[in-house]
Amino acid sequence: MPSHELPEDLARIVADVTDLPAEAITPGSCFQDLGEWSSLAALRLLTAVEEHFGIRLELRRYLDTETVGELSDMIAGSAEADR
Structure with missing residues (x-):
């Protein structure tokens, strides 16, 4: 995946977990x-990130x-380490 897509993809994933518009999610x-952030939301995000990025x-x-x-930086570093 090109690195320029990572922030946009991550914003969409965070938006899905938090029920906020992706445009409201910035680095x-x-x-x-972010709204009703909880440990459950954090685990849902972790699972979604790992599945989406394959890391x-x-x-x-x-x-x-x-x-x-x-x-985003952590994802980029993990993706590079997996190469």
Whole structure:
């Protein structure tokens, strides 16, 4: 997947999990500020991200991620490591 598609794909996935419009999701969006964010939403997002991008993320590191941009960087790093 081209790296320029990652932010857009991730915004759509986050929007699906949070029931917010994808246009409202930016790299600076903090997960705690996204509507009804909970541990269940975090796990739903983790599953959706791993399935969509075909990667496995380290759970502890994922849970320490605070923004959509940080998660995007983690996904990009994981995808590069898998190559």
